[in-house]
Structures are given as C-alpha cells and as structure tokens.
Amino acid sequence: MSAITAEDLKVFVEQLKRLLADRSSETEVRRLSETSEGYDPTVWKALADLGVTGLIIDEDHGGFGGDAVALERVMEEVGAALLCSPLLSSAILAPALLQALDDDAAKVRLLPDLASGAKIATVAITGPSAGWIEGHVAVDAMAVGTDWSLTGKAAFVTHAHIADVLLVVARAPDGVAVFEVDPKAAGVSLTSLPTFDHTLRMSDIDFAKVSARRLACNGSAWQAVEAMIDLALIALAGEQAGGSRRVLEMTVDYAKNRYQFGRAIGSFQAVKHMAADLLMDSESCTSAARHAAQCLASGSDEAPSAISLAAFACADAFSAITATSIQMHGGIAFTWAHPAHLYLRRARADAHLFGSSDFYRERYVQQLGG
Amino acid sequence: MTTQTLTDEALKAEVTAWLADHWKPKAGDQGAGFGLHPQRDFMAKVVEARWAVPTWPKDWYGREMSLAQAKIIEKAFAAVGAPGAGQDRSNLWANTAMAHATPAFKKTIVPALLKGEVGMCLLYSEPGAGSDLAAIRTRADRKGDHYVVNGQKVWTSGAAVADYGMLIARTDWDVPKHKGISFFFLPMKQPGIEVRPLRQITNEAHFNEVFITDAIVPADNMLGPLNNGWGVLQTALAYERSVMGDAARGPRSGQDNPKGDSALVELAREAGRLNDPVIRQEVAQVTAYKVLNRLNNARAKAELAQGNSSPIMSLGKLAMSRILHEEARLRSKLLGAGSLLEGPDHPRAEDANFLSLNAYFTSIGGGTDQIQRNIIGERVLGLPKEPEVDRDMAFRDVRSG
Ligand SMILES: Cc1cc2nc3c(=O)[nH]c(=O)nc-3n(C[C@H](O)[C@H](O)[C@H](O)COP(=O)(O)OP(=O)(O)OC[C@H]3O[C@@H](n4cnc5c(N)ncnc54)[C@H](O)[C@@H]3O)c2cc1C
Numbered sequence: 001m002s003a004i005t006a007e008d009l010k011v012f013v014e015q016l017k018r019l020l021a022d023r024s025s026e027t028e029v030r031r032l033s034e035t036s037e038g039y040d041p042t043v044w045k046a047l048a049d050l051g052v053t054g055l056i057i058d059e060d061h062g063g064f065g066g067d068a069v070a071l072e073r074v075m076e077e078v079g080a081a082l083l084c085s086p087l088l089s090s091a092i093l094a095p096a097l098l099q100a101l102d103d104d105a106a107k108v109r110l111l112p113d114l115a116s117g118a119k120i121a122t123v124a125i126t127g128p129s130a131g132w133i134e135g136h137v138a139v140d141a142m143a144v145g146t147d148w149s150l151t152g153k154a155a156f157v158t159h160a161h162i163a164d165v166l167l168v169v170a171r172a173p174d175g176v177a178v179f180e181v182d183p184k185a186a187g188v189s190l191t192s193l194p195t196f197d198h199t200l201r202m203s204d205i206d207f208a209k210v211s212a213r214r215l216a217c218n219g220s221a222w223q224a225v226e227a228m229i230d231l232a233l234i235a236l237a238g239e240q241a242g243g244s245r246r247v248l249e250m251t252v253d254y255a256k257n258r259y260q261f262g263r264a265i266g267s268f269q270a271v272k273h274m275a276a277d278l279l280m281d282s283e284s285c286t287s288a289a290r291h292a293a294q295c296l297a298s299g300s301d302e303a304p305s306a307i308s309l310a311a312f313a314c315a316d317a318f319s320a321i322t323a324t325s326i327q328m329h330g331g332i333a334f335t336w337a338h339p340a341h342l343y344l345r346r347a348r349a350d351a352h353l354f355g356s357s358d359f360y361r362e363r364y365v366q367q368l369g370g
Numbered sequence: 371m372t373t374q375t376l377t378d379e380a381l382k383a384e385v386t387a388w389l390a391d392h393w394k395p396k397a398g399d400q401g402a403g404f405g406l407h408p409q410r411d412f413m414a415k416v417v418e419a420r421w422a423v424p425t426w427p428k429d430w431y432g433r434e435m436s437l438a439q440a441k442i443i444e445k446a447f448a449a450v451g452a453p454g455a456g457q458d459r460s461n462l463w464a465n466t467a468m469a470h471a472t473p474a475f476k477k478t479i480v481p482a483l484l485k486g487e488v489g490m491c492l493l494y495s496e497p498g499a500g501s502d503l504a505a506i507r508t509r510a511d512r513k514g515d516h517y518v519v520n521g522q523k524v525w526t527s528g529a530a531v532a533d534y535g536m537l538i539a540r541t542d543w544d545v546p547k548h549k550g551i552s553f554f555f556l557p558m559k560q561p562g563i564e565v566r567p568l569r570q571i572t573n574e575a576h577f578n579e580v581f582i583t584d585a586i587v588p589a590d591n592m593l594g595p596l597n598n599g600w601g602v603l604q605t606a607l608a609y610e611r612s613v614m615g616d617a618a619r620g621p622r623s624g625q626d627n628p629k630g631d632s633a634l635v636e637l638a639r640e641a642g643r644l645n646d647p648v649i650r651q652e653v654a655q656v657t658a659y660k661v662l663n664r665l666n667n668a669r670a671k672a673e674l675a676q677g678n679s680s681p682i683m684s685l686g687k688l689a690m691s692r693i694l695h696e697e698a699r700l701r702s703k704l705l706g707a708g709s710l711l712e713g714p715d716h717p718r719a720e721d722a723n724f725l726s727l728n729a730y731f732t733s734i735g736g737g738t739d740q741i742q743r744n745i746i747g748e749r750v751l752g753l754p755k756e757p758e759v760d761r762d763m764a765f766r767d768v769r770s771g
Contacts, residue, residue: 130707156707194713196723202710260502262760262769270740323695326571326730330500330738331525334577334730336569341727344571348723352707358648 002297003058003065013073015050020081026339032084033198033342037162039085048117053091056231058099061111068234072293075238076286080246082342084199086120086159088235093158094121096231097167100224101178103216110165110180121165124154124205125225132229132354134222139170139207141179141214148172148179148214150187150207156353160203161192168212169225176222179212186210197349199342229354230307234296236350237289237310240318243350244282247343251278251325258330265328274328278321285317305367311360315351322347381439385446388419393452404528405463407486409453414485416454421447422484423458430468431484432458437675454486460616462609463490466536470553470593470602479534479555491532492610493523493556493580494603500525501741503538504547504600505768508582510539510554512589517541519556519585525735529565529578532558536606537587538599540765545597547765553599553606555591562586572727607737608683614736615686616667618694622724625717631657634700637718641704649704656696663689681750688742691733698726 004012023043032040047053056071057063066074071092078087095114098107113119127138139152150170160166166181166188181188187210193202217224252275255266265271292310295303322344326333333340351357376384392415407413416422417431424440426432440458447455457464464483467476482488499505508521519539529535535556542550558565562585567575594602621627628636634653635644643649663686670680701722702709711719733739747753760768 126707156710193711194716195710196712196719197710200710259498259769260500260505261758262502265501268740268756270743327733327739330734331495334525334571334734336571336573338571341571344727348702349710352710356703356706358703 002067002070004067004070009066009070009073012051012070013077016052016074016077019046019050020077020083024081024083026082026342029082029084029199029342036192038159038199038201039162044085044117044120047085047087048115052087053117054115055091056099057095057111057115061107062115063095063111067297068231068293069290069297071231072234072238072241072289075235076242076245076289079239079242079244079346082199082243082346086122086162086201088232089122089159089163090114090117090120092232092235093123093228094165094167096228097123097178097224098215100227101215101221102218102224106180106215113164119164120159120162121167122157122159122163123167123169123228124157124160125169125229126155127153128155128204130155131359134176134225137169137171137176139168141170141172141177141212143173144211148212150179150181150210150212152207154205154207156193156202157205158353159201160190160205161201166205167215168207169221170212172214175220176225177217178215178221178224180215181207181210181212185212195349197345199346200349230296230304232354233307233311233360234289234293236353237285237292237314240314240347240350241282241286241289243343243346244285244314244318244321247321247325247340248275248278248282250339251275251328254329271328274324278324281317281321285314285321288313288317305364308360308364308367311355312357312364315347315357315360318347319344319351376439378439378442381442382446385421385443388421389446389450389452392419393450395451404532405483405486405488405490406531406533407453410486412452413454414487416452417481417484421455423461423464425458426468430480437671441671457484460609460613462606462613463536465609466593466602466606467555469605471555472590472592475555475590488533489528489531489558491526491528491535491558491580492606493526493529493535493537495525496522497524501738503603504551506538506540506551508537508539509543510537510541510552510587512541515590516586516588517554517592519554519562519582519587521582523580523582525568525577526565526580527577527735529558529580530567530575534558535580538603541599542597543766544764546762547760547768548600550597550765551599551603552596553593553602554587555593556582556585556587557591560585571730572724610736611687611742612683614732615663615688615690618690618732619728620725621717621721623714623717623720625721627721631661633657634697637701638704641706641708641718643704652700652703656693656700659689659693659696663693684742684746684750687732687736688739688746691729691739691742694725694729694732698722698729702726 032038051064054063055066059065114121126132126136129136139150139154142149163183166183168179168181170179187208189206191204195202255271255275256264258265288310292306295306326340329340332338420431420433421443423431424433424435424443428434444456464480467479494503496506510517510519535558537554537556538551540550541552562583564581566579568577569575634657638644638649638653666682667686670682673680705719705722709719709722712723713720748755
C-alpha cells in the first residue's frame with residue numbers, strides 16, 4: 001500500500017514538472033553531460049527537498065512510502081526531461097535493495113541519508129559478462145573473523161563515481177549476499193566508462209581484498225536483488241514512456257510546421273503513417289509501464305509477467321520512436337544541436353540496463369507457460 | 371589503341387601488369403571523400419593510362435570499351451586495393467561535367483576531377499529546400515561575363531575543403547519552380563563564401579552551412595543551358611544515389627573488422643552469441659539484405675551493359691539504407707550491455723554506435739528513404755504522381771516555410 005494518495009501524487013508530479021522545466025532544460029542536460037560528475041548537486045538538493053529521493057523509502061526511515069505506481073509516474077517526468085542525476089542508483093536501486101533485504105540496522109544506518117539526499121549510494125550487481133542474473137555475479141566474499149573481504153569485478157555500475165556507499169552483490173560460501181562497502185576503502189578501484197548516452201555515468205569496479213560489512217537478509221538475498229531489479233525495470237519503463245511521449249510531441253509538432261512542396265510534411269502519407277506508428281508505440285509503452293507498476297503495487301499474481309512485458313515492450317518502443325523521429329525530421333536531426341539524438345542515446349542505454357529485450361521476451365514466454 | 375579487339379584475358383594481363391609496375395600501396399590512405407584524393411600522383415597515372423574511365427570516348431581519357439570489359443579493369447584494381455578505376459560509374463562530379471559542361475570548361479575541369487585534384491561539394495539543400503529541392507531561394511544574377519550568387523546552403527558535406535561546389539541557384543523567378551533553376555560549378559575559395567561547420571550526431575563536422583554573399587561564378591561554369599539546371603541535377607542525383615547504393619562509410623574505430631559475407635557470423639562468434647538461435651536468424655537475414663543488394667546491382671549492371679536501363683538501379687540506395695540500419699542494430703544486439711559504451715577503448719561498441727548514427731547519412735542524405743520510395747513508385751512503377759500544389763505557379767508566388 002502506498003502512503004501517497006492519488007491526489008497527493010498529482011500535486012507532487014506537477015511540482016516535479018515545474019522543477020524539471022526550470023532545472024533540467026535541454027541546455028542544462030547538455031551542460032551536465034559534459035561534466036565529469038554528470039549531475040548538479042543543487043538540483044539533487046532540490047529533488048530531495050521535493051521528496052523525490054525519498055519517494056520509495058518508507059516513512060519510518062525518512063521517506064514517503066511511495067509505491068511502484070508513484071515511482072513510475074515520477075519517472076515519466078524524469079524521462080521526458082532527460083534528467084541527469086543519480087536517481088536510478090540512489091533513490092531506486094539502493095533503497096529498493098535495502099528494503100527487500102530487510103536488515104533493520106542497515107536500514108536505520110543508511111536509508112535516512114538516502115531519503116534526504118545527503119548521501120548517494122549505488123548497487124554493484126553484474127560482473128563483466130553483464131547479464132544481471134545470478135550466474136553473472138563476479139565478486140567473491142570471504143569471511144575474515146567477523147568481517148568480510150571482497151575480491152572480483154563488478155561492471156556497468158551506475159553512478160559509482162559519486163557514490164558514498166556501495167552495495168555489492170557477491171558470492172559468499174553460503175550463497176549470494178549483499179555487502180556494504182566504502183568506495184574509498186583500500187582495494188577498491190573504479191574505472192569510469194565512456195558511455196554512448198552522455199547523460200549516464202557508469203564504472204567498472206575492481207575489488208581486491210576489500211573489507212566489507214555483510215547485510216543480513218530475511219530469506220534469499222538474490223531474491224531481494226531480483227525484487228530490486230523488478231522495481232528498476234518499472235522505473236525505466238516509466239522513463240521510456242515519458243521520453244517516448246516527449247519525442248512523439250516534438251516530432252508531430254515538427255511535421256505540422258515544416259513545409260516542403262508547398263505543404264506541411266505531415267500531410268504526406270509517408271510521414272503521417274510514421275507519426276501514427278509513433279503514437280501506437282508511445283501509447284503502448286505508457287500502458288505497459290503503468291500496468292506493470294499497478295500490478296506490482298497491488299501484489300497481483302500478474303506482476304512478474306507484466307514487468308517482463310514492460311521491460312521489452314517499453315525498451316523497443318522508445319528505441320523505435322527515437323530512431324524514427326530522426327528520420328522524420330530529416331537533416332536537422334543529424335545535427336548535434338538538435339535534441340533527437342539525446343533521446344536516442346537514452347533509449348539505447350535504457351534498453352540494455354538490467355538485461356536485453358530478448359532476455360525479457362524469453363522470460364515472458366516462460367511466464368506464460370511456454 | 372586496339373582495345374576493341376582485346377580479349378578479356380589480354381586486358382586482364384595488361385591491367386595487372388600495369389598495376390604491378392605502378393601501384394605501391396601506402397598505409398592509411400583511404401579513398402576520396404569529396405573529390406580531392408590523397409593519392410593524386412597515382413590517380414594522374416591512372417587517368418593518363420586510360421584506366422579511369424574506359425567506357426568514355428578516346429578523346430576523353432577513355433577506350434570506348436564495353437561495360438563488361440570495364441568491369442575487368444575495376445576488378446583488377448579492387449584486387450590490389452588501388453584507387454582510380456570505375457570512375458565512369460562512380461565519379462559523380464566528372465560524369466556530370468562530362469555530360470553538361472561547356473567545351474572550354476570541360477577541358478580543364480574533367481581531367482582535374484578524374485585525377486582527384488579538386489575538392490568538391492554539393493550546394494543543393496537550403497534551410498527551406500530539402501526534399502523539395504526545386505524550392506531553392508539562392509539566386510544567381512547575370513552581370514557581364516559572370517553571375518553574382520547570393521543565398522544560403524546547408525548540410526553541405528565537404529564544403530570546408532572544397533575548391534568547387536556544384537550549385538543550383540534560381541535564375542528566373544517568374545516561371546514555375548523547376549523551370550527557373552541553373553546549375554553551376556561555383557569556385558569556393560573566394561571572399562563571398564563563408565563556410566560554417568555543423569557538428570553532427572556522430573560528433574564529427576563533415577557537413578556545413580554555406581553563406582554566399584555576392585560570390586562570383588564565370589558564365590562559362592554553367593552546366594547545361596540557362597534555366598535548365600533541374601535536368602542537369604537529375605544526372606548528378608542519379609550518380610550520387612547510385613554511389614550511395616553501392617557502398618557506405620564503414621566503421622571508424624580503426625579496429626580490424628571481419629570482411630565478406632561471413633563478417634556478421636564472425637562478429638557473432640567473437641561476441642560468443644553464435645549459438646543463440648535468434649541471433650543466427652538475424653545474422654542470416656541481415657547478411658541476406660547485403661547479398662541481395664549486391665545481386666540486384668550486378669543484374670542491373672549486366673542489363674545496362676546490354677544497353678537496357680534497369681528499374682533495379684533505383685533500388686540500391688533504399689536497400690543500402692535498410693542494410694546499414696539493420697546491421698547497426700544487430701551489431702549493438704551482439705554486444706548487449708557492451709553497446710552502452712563508446713570510444714577508442716571499446717572499438718566494437720564504438721563501431722556499432724557510430725554505424726547506427728551514420729546510417730542516417732544514407733537514409734536522409736541524397737534524398738530521404740521516403741522520397742526514394744516516391745521516386746520508385748512514380749518513375750519506375752508508373753504510379754500516378756501526388757498532386758503538387760505549387761508545381762505550375764510562378765516561383766515568386768510560392769509559399770515558403
Ligand atoms: C549526413 C548528411 C549529409 C548531407 N550532405 C549534403 C550535401 O553535401 N549537399 C546537399 O545539398 N545536401 C546534403 N544533405 C541534405 C539532404 O539531401 C537533405 O537532408 C534531404 O534531402 C532531406 O531534406 P531535409 O533535411 O530538408 O528534410 P525534409 O525535406 O524537411 O524532410 C523531413 C521529413 O519529411 C519527409 N518528406 C518530405 N517530403 C516528402 C514527400 N513528398 N513525401 C513523403 N515524405 C516526405 C522526409 O522523408 C523526412 O522524413 C545531407 C544530409 C545529411 C543528413
């Protein structure tokens with residue numbers, strides 16, 4: 001059950017829209033894309049003040065107790081504005097994992113600072129083979145007295161370069177567990193990765209006998225990781241839906257106002273039909289994202305398959321929309337100065353984080369009984 | 371010369387021997403981008419030895435040879451990676467000049483173009499005239515023995531290094547839009563021309579804005595008759611589109627890429643994905659697009675060699691657009707999360723991402739896929755044309771936007 005009512009959410013989203021219009025303009029997105037931090041701490045503070053960083057954190061730990069529906073809705077705005085921030089890492093992955101693990105001491109220790117935005121956390125999940133499945137975890141954990149020591153590699157870790165806390169998924173002798181690591185600890189080395197989506201920051205992390213604190217888990221830690229990934233997929237689906245709608249708007253607007261052969265290019269059937277397909281994809285994307293969120297929030301049995309569906313349908317829709325949009329604009333969208341490619345790059349990143357469309361299509365067919 | 375009676379075997383021997391004597395491959399030299407060729411010395415020898423345009427008249431560096439024999443020469447050049455052959459097919463600048471330039475201008479410009487001594491660009495598109503090229507507003511006004519040109523062009527590839535631009539400009543405003551356009555070779559290195567590079571989505575700057583203010587072009591540089599530029603443009607566009615249907619720019623990372631029909635199989639194997647049945651299907655499909663385009667082009671050329679023009683000629687650019695977009699998509703898919711990256715340390719990802727962006731060079735540049743489909747429907751299949759509201763009114767009265 002969400003602690004945020006539908007009415008509150010509406011007001012909240014309106015406030016967020018205003019904040020993003022003001023602080024995540026295209027100019028700002030481009031400026032931040034060129035910085036090494038990749039985000040603006042003052043905007044992060046503003047997001048925290050509004051309650052975005054604490055959105056899904058429960059009220060006992062300084063958050064708002066928002067559910068998947070609230071998260072999805074917020075991410076639609078974030079996606080439309082191409083916000084540059086560690087939201088995915090610090091306000092979604094890390095709190096979702098901590099809440100799924102249910103280590104009370106860890107929640108008390110970490111969640112309030114994540115909710116207030118005072119600290120930034122991220123989660124290291126997959127190894128270099130980048131499958132986001134249990135078999136791809138490539139960090140090993142060894143007990144050293146009451147302490148633990150981590151050795152191995154994590155890949156594609158989002159926003160690790162600015163993280164104050166790393167949550168590392170690693171293989172302990174008794175199975176996968178989650179460990180809390182200080183990124184400045186001896187033996188941690190970060191390599192920043194050059195990303196095709198310039199609004200995203202990722203690193204590879206090498207762990208060499210890094211001292212770590214094991215987080216307790218009420219049940220299987222890998223199941224907690226899966227619960228976290230499911231929520232992240234819904235967040236990405238929301239981002240894809242919001243991005244899709246913004247690109248659709250921008251493109252249809254252009255088709256109405258660009259004249260060739262004495263008429264608006266949108267009057268040509270070839271263009272009109274592409275526009276109709278954009279709408280079909282973008283509406284389907286929004287429906288898939290919202291349905292998955294609703295299913296998860298209400299604890300429906302359908303949730304797992306609805307999440308798989310959203311994972312590939314939204315990824316494919318946003319990719320297709322951003323690709324077609326460039327074609328519909330013609331030469332102007334081949335320029336760096338035009339925003340079309342910024343969305344295309346974001347669409348490509350979203351489509352690969354946490355697993356490919358093919359992976360989720362396969363999972364979907366299995367969930368359907370195939 | 372007795373090329374008419376030359377057997378295929380003798381021709382092959384002659385060209386192979388010539389190449390052995392004259393061609394010294396240099397590392398790092400890729401083919402000509404925009405007219406100017408990095409290996410001009412060698413290109414000059416190719417032209418003098420009449421290998422560049424063998425189907426052309428003997429007075430014009432040719433051998434009056436059949437297309438079939440010309441192909442033997444092209445193949446021999448390709449086998450050793452030597453540039454300069456096949457220009458009777460691929461050199462859009464020289465072919466356009468050859469067909470339409472005045473005798474005096476032709477004499478100086480054609481050999482220079484064949485030898486790769488002049489940088490070239492295409493001054494067609496304008497902010498208000500892309501697909502609708504006949505809507506251009508750049509003007510050329512006669513003054514004595516020259517024309518004065520004013521206007522703005524955009525998306526002009528290679529303008530920054532060009533010596534000449536093939537320019538379309540309006541020379542009569544009182545007739546319908548297709549009927550008042552003339553075609554020029556505009557000298558680019560003069561005070562009235564300002565070139566501003568545009569940053570592309572590939573983070574390169576090959577194309578430019580060109581601002582033209584009182585630039586001068588000699589009347590002798592006009593191709594075809596006054597106000598007949600639209601017809602000349604059709605020749606030039608046909609060559610451009612045929613070239614774009616034959617080939618496109620490859621990866622840019624510098625890392626070796628597998629070649630030939632098994633290239634995608636190799637990339638799939640390298641990525642460890644060759645056992646995935648979905649990937650196997652897609653590798654087959656994308657490779658098929660490539661092979662089918664090649665087979666189509668070969669059939670078109672064979673028909674052309676028989677003296678018949680082939681409707682297949684118009685398909686190449688559209689086919690190439692699909693090949694490029696689909697190959698890029700598949701390359702990204704093979705890399706999975708690896709395709710999140712770019713840059714020299716991640717050459718496979720760099721190539722996949724670059725190719726996915728640069729595919730729009732072919733699907734937008736030189737006439738968009740949508741315009742190509744219209745052309746195929748109307749000119750090849752004879753489907754009725756869409757009504758064009760401003761086709762018959764004086765250009766002066768046409769609405770712009
Ligand atoms: C990389 C690159 C390099 C280029 N290099 C050059 C160059 O060197 N010289 C030069 O002169 N130009 C160059 N161009 C310009 C290119 O030829 C034009 O971009 C192209 O013709 C499209 O024109 P436009 O950009 O104005 O788009 P528009 O004509 O505005 O088209 C916008 C959209 O409308 C569609 N559309 C327009 N009319 C119709 C119709 N009748 N039916 C159906 N759909 C339609 C188009 O397909 C497109 O999707 C280059 C372009 C690119 C991308």
